[in-house]
Amino acid sequence: MFRISDKQHKKRFWLKISFLILPFLPLIAAYFIFDPYMVLHKYKRFDKSISFLNEAYVGWQTYLANRDSLGYNAFIMGNSATMAFKTQEWEKYLSGNRALRFYDNAETLGGLCQKLQALDDVGASIKNLLVILEPSSFESTLPLSGYKHIFPSKVTGMNEFSFQLYFIQAFIYPSYLIPYMDYRIFGKWRPYMKGIITPTESIREPFTNNFINPREKEIAQVGERYWVNRQKEFGLQLAKGKELNRVIVSKEQLDLLHTIQAICKKHGTRLKIVLSPEYHQEKVNHQDLQVLKSIFGEKAVWDFTGVNAYTSDIHNYYEPGHYRPMLGARLLKEIYCSNDTIKPKLSKIITQ
Amino acid sequence: MTKEDVLIQIQDIFKLVLKKVDVALTEHSTFGDVAGWDSLNHMIIMSEIEKHFKIKFNFREVLKLKNIGDVCNAVLAKIE
Amino acid sequence: MLFLSLNFWILFCLCFIAYYALKAKYQNALLLFVSCIFIGYYQLSFLITAVIISLFTYFWAQLIEKTSNEKRTNILYIGGLLLLVLIWIAFRNATTTEGIVQTLFPFLKTNAAVQSIVFPLGISFYTFQAIGYLTDVYWKEQEAERNPVNFLLFMLFFMKFLSGPIERAGDLLVRLKEDKPFRYQSIVYGMKLIFLGLFKKLVIANRIEPHTDLMFGSIHQLSGLQLLMTCLIYPIELYADFSGYTDIAIGGARMFGIQLSPNFNRPFSARTTTEFWRRWHMSLSFWVRDYLYVPLTAFTRGWGKWGIYSSLILTFVVLGVWHGVGWSFAIYGLIQGLLICWEVKFSFFRKNLKKVVGEFGANALLILRTYLLFALSLIFFRMGSISDAFYYLRNISFTVHDSWKEMNIGITDHYCLVIGLSLLALFIFEYFNAKRDLLEALEQQPAWVRWSIYYLLIFALFSMGSFEAESFIYLQF
Numbered sequence: 001m002f003r004i005s006d007k008q009h010k011k012r013f014w015l016k017i018s019f020l021i022l023p024f025l026p027l028i029a030a031y032f033i034f035d036p037y038m039v040l041h042k043y044k045r046f047d048k049s050i051s052f053l054n055e056a057y058v059g060w061q062t063y064l065a066n067r068d069s070l071g072y073n074a075f076i077m078g079n080s081a082t083m084a085f086k087t088q089e090w091e092k093y094l095s096g097n098r099a100l101r102f103y104d105n106a107e108t109l110g111g112l113c114q115k116l117q118a119l120d121d122v123g124a125s126i127k128n129l130l131v132i133l134e135p136s137s138f139e140s141t142l143p144l145s146g147y148k149h150i151f152p153s154k155v156t157g158m159n160e161f162s163f164q165l166y167f168i169q170a171f172i173y174p175s176y177l178i179p180y181m182d183y184r185i186f187g188k189w190r191p192y193m194k195g196i197i198t199p200t201e202s203i204r205e206p207f208t209n210n211f212i213n214p215r216e217k218e219i220a221q222v223g224e225r226y227w228v229n230r231q232k233e234f235g236l237q238l239a240k241g242k243e244l245n246r247v248i249v250s251k252e253q254l255d256l257l258h259t260i261q262a263i264c265k266k267h268g269t270r271l272k273i274v275l276s277p278e279y280h281q282e283k284v285n286h287q288d289l290q291v292l293k294s295i296f297g298e299k300a301v302w303d304f305t306g307v308n309a310y311t312s313d314i315h316n317y318y319e320p321g322h323y324r325p326m327l328g329a330r331l332l333k334e335i336y337c338s339n340d341t342i343k344p345k346l347s348k349i350i351t352q
Numbered sequence: 353m354t355k356e357d358v359l360i361q362i363q364d365i366f367k368l369v370l371k372k373v374d375v376a377l378t379e380h381s382t383f384g385d386v387a388g389w390d391s392l393n394h395m396i397i398m399s400e401i402e403k404h405f406k407i408k409f410n411f412r413e414v415l416k417l418k419n420i421g422d423v424c425n426a427v428l429a430k431i432e
Numbered sequence: 433m434l435f436l437s438l439n440f441w442i443l444f445c446l447c448f449i450a451y452y453a454l455k456a457k458y459q460n461a462l463l464l465f466v467s468c469i470f471i472g473y474y475q476l477s478f479l480i481t482a483v484i485i486s487l488f489t490y491f492w493a494q495l496i497e498k499t500s501n502e503k504r505t506n507i508l509y510i511g512g513l514l515l516l517v518l519i520w521i522a523f524r525n526a527t528t529t530e531g532i533v534q535t536l537f538p539f540l541k542t543n544a545a546v547q548s549i550v551f552p553l554g555i556s557f558y559t560f561q562a563i564g565y566l567t568d569v570y571w572k573e574q575e576a577e578r579n580p581v582n583f584l585l586f587m588l589f590f591m592k593f594l595s596g597p598i599e600r601a602g603d604l605l606v607r608l609k610e611d612k613p614f615r616y617q618s619i620v621y622g623m624k625l626i627f628l629g630l631f632k633k634l635v636i637a638n639r640i641e642p643h644t645d646l647m648f649g650s651i652h653q654l655s656g657l658q659l660l661m662t663c664l665i666y667p668i669e670l671y672a673d674f675s676g677y678t679d680i681a682i683g684g685a686r687m688f689g690i691q692l693s694p695n696f697n698r699p700f701s702a703r704t705t706t707e708f709w710r711r712w713h714m715s716l717s718f719w720v721r722d723y724l725y726v727p728l729t730a731f732t733r734g735w736g737k738w739g740i741y742s743s744l745i746l747t748f749v750v751l752g753v754w755h756g757v758g759w760s761f762a763i764y765g766l767i768q769g770l771l772i773c774w775e776v777k778f779s780f781f782r783k784n785l786k787k788v789v790g791e792f793g794a795n796a797l798l799i800l801r802t803y804l805l806f807a808l809s810l811i812f813f814r815m816g817s818i819s820d821a822f823y824y825l826r827n828i829s830f831t832v833h834d835s836w837k838e839m840n841i842g843i844t845d846h847y848c849l850v851i852g853l854s855l856l857a858l859f860i861f862e863y864f865n866a867k868r869d870l871l872e873a874l875e876q877q878p879a880w881v882r883w884s885i886y887y888l889l890i891f892a893l894f895s896m897g898s899f900e901a902e903s904f905i906y907l908q909f
Contacts, residue, residue: 006613009615010452012616013614019883020886020887020890140646145642159438161438162437162438169894172891172895174895245833249653391721391729392772393740394729395730395733395739396733396736396737396739396740398730399733399736402733411727411730411731412571414730414733415727415730416571
């Protein structure tokens with residue numbers, strides 16, 4: 001009698017466990033069917049995705065899937081300001097190199113080093129490297145975490161299940177799941193989907209990973225009104241070249257910078273580090289600039305921060321954090337056509 | 353001296369150390385049964401009991417005392 | 433393997449299925465086998481160390497029990513005790529130990545094994561358990577265990593191996609020997625406790641940890657406000673992390689029909705530091721009370737109040753040093769001891785406070801005071817260096833670098849809300865749970881209520897939990 005009761009209890013228990021898991025199975029199934037973040041299967045191109053993807057992952061997979069056919073040997077790395085630097089524009093200065101934009105949003109020093117080491121580990125050829133950052137990028141020695149930033153499991157040593165778990169979790173979160181399923185079912189983009197579903201057909205060029213910014217189209221349509229309508233978004237330029245606090249202060253940061261330098265030296269890389277001409281005109285700390293130049297060389301570090309001709313013209317910008325390819329092209333010309341002399345200082349340092 | 357006599361005297365010592373008038377002990381009383389009697393003042397109480405009855409417990413004996421009944425028995429054993 | 437890893441849960445599920453499929457007499461052996469896999473998974477040397485220490489304790493206790501001569505028993509006990517303490521100290525101070533070994537045995541200089549002495553996981557916990565067990569046998573309060581499987585399981589049980597609770601032989605060994613049939617209520621209760629623990633760990637602790645880590649790692653660049661907020665939030669993180677882990681440990685053990693001791697009892701409702709340490713990491717504080725403080729006070733009972741004060745300070749310094757090598761840990765412990773001494777000496781202050789502001793007001797102020805003092809003392813615990821700790825304390829203020837938004841220490845507004853609401857829910861749950869076991873009470877509710885709560889909890893865990901931070905703070909002990 002005790003054994004029968006025991007068995008019934010066990011049956012009841014396992015039945016309830018199944019009942020508990022059941023509602024989550026369709027969600028997990030949907031994840032596996034749709035592969036919304038394009039991380040389950042291998043892809044050669046990522047331009048057809050309806051949702052915003054993990055950029056670090058996309059850059060890396062684009063490289064791996066096409067390295068043999070396209071022979072990438074030049075990389076635009078750094079943060080989302082890399083959108084201003086088109087690979088085609090940069091290749092004009094590279095004598096036959098093939099470039100790929102391999103970046104992450106809000107890239108950190110740690111993330112940059114991780115990507116370079118990954119390239120080095122797989123035997124990539126790194127003939128040219130263009131790094132686009134801002135002073136605060138050097139603060140964090142850790143790569144960014146979370147499903148939007150984590151690097152593939154093979155590189156980080158994370159197990160595949162843990163890696164996928166980040167994305168499964170992000171998928172079933174209501175603020176993603178609802179817009180995604182709404183778009184999947186009805187095929188119509190709604191304003192509440194901003195940041196989840198891409199508003200236009202494609203925001204990415206396949207094989208180069210260049211960003212196709214819909215705002216460029218908007219500017220072409222509305223002209224000057226673009227900046228008039230966005231006055232609040234831009235705000236006033238209050239900093240006026242005020243120098244930022246030092247950020248490169250720890251041994252860990254210096255170690256990472258030296259690691260980057262060592263990888264570049266190993267590959268004979270022609271490195272250019274660009275400190276972006278940020279709209280609010282805050283000036284990089286002179287000590288940080290000195291550290292960067294002492295490690296990478298005077299000719300490798302290009303400081304466009306603070307008050308200068310670029311930051312004084314609002315037409316160079318989509319919004320304060322991102323500038324347009326036309327500015328990127330001008331910066332490239334300045335960097336690569338300067339006869340390798342040290343660029344004269346254009347900007348003022350104003351301290352209180 | 354009987355166990356009850358010892359118990360009453362111990363109760364008076366508790367009232368003195370804990371500065372309370374309403375302490376009621378039984379043989380089974382232990383930590384938590386009396387407000388204020390805890391590990392912070394337990395040994396002070398034991399020390400006062402030793403002084404009052406003019407006895408001395410050794411290290412092991414005093415550690416073994418878990419409730420008032422144990423204390424009463426130990427005191428009686430020492431007195432005899 | 434950590435509790436938040438897939439490997440662990442696969443092992444747990446397989447163990448659970450096999451456990452209730454086996455006959456009762458093989459259940460402990462299965463748990464021991466799984467415990468060995470669990471411990472050896474990190475490094476085999478961790479398992480070897482744990483087994484050697486456990487077997488030593490097992491045989492040494494029997495030797496102590498068998499010896500009738502009191503003097504010899506004392507020598508055996510003190511010898512055994514010293515050896516356990518020395519082993520623990522040796523592993524704790526691995527660099528110094530390496531130096532000593534190389535001086536004594538120069539031929540071992542090139543031995544890689546010597547150069548890579550690693551502090552074995554869980555050693556602080558099971559060493560204290562071993563010391564407690566030996567002492568109980570010596571004091572004749574516990575019979576020496578004669579079944580090696582039961583004893584090894586008592587020492588190495590995987591659900592409590594990493595970070596406690598520190599168990600007493602009189603509790604856990606007894607329970608291990610009891611029958612453990614398939615009890616539906618017990619298993620379901622254990623599962624609920626696991627989910628509660630996961631909620632605390634994933635939704636609260638793991639969300640806060642990366643930010644406090646970043647803050648503590650760069651204190652010289654922080655504003656006074658950031659230092660203040662990090663200090664204030666750290667006890668919450670520590671509590672959610674450790675009590676979450678403990679809930680998982682106790683819940684998991686419950687699923688095997690084994691009851692472990694509680695480790696936390698609403699510590700932030702404590703009105704004094706004395707009360708706090710009866711509610712925080714209870715298994716450790718009760719251990720040091722019973723095996724260190726009480727014997728010390730017995731020894732110093734002729735010193736009056738000074739005996740109490742000196743015993744308290746020494747006990748808490750040991751408790752501090754148990755957490756880590758270095759003066760900062762000793763100071764962390766010393767602060768606790770001094771605070772309790774203060775409370776013993778000046779208890780009239782609290783009584784007068786009640787008369788001035790009423791009971792509710794006094795309780796609120798005392799709770800706040802206890803929390804703040806604990807938060808400040810944790811700076812020594814967390815910084816690991818006295819100079820950094822003093823720098824930290826000197827620079828706490830309301831000043832900002834740029835704006836008041838710095839007080840979020842990098843946590844986004846969204847997660848500030850998630851953490852805040854989760855904490856509120858947790859404290860409300862714990863408040864009512866203290867009056868009546870809510871997990872058991874949930875069983876009495878209609879099915880739709882129960883299942884709604886289950887699904888909500890799982891969904892909240894999955895959608896709001898951070899699976900990123902794979903560390904558990906007390907793992908380093």
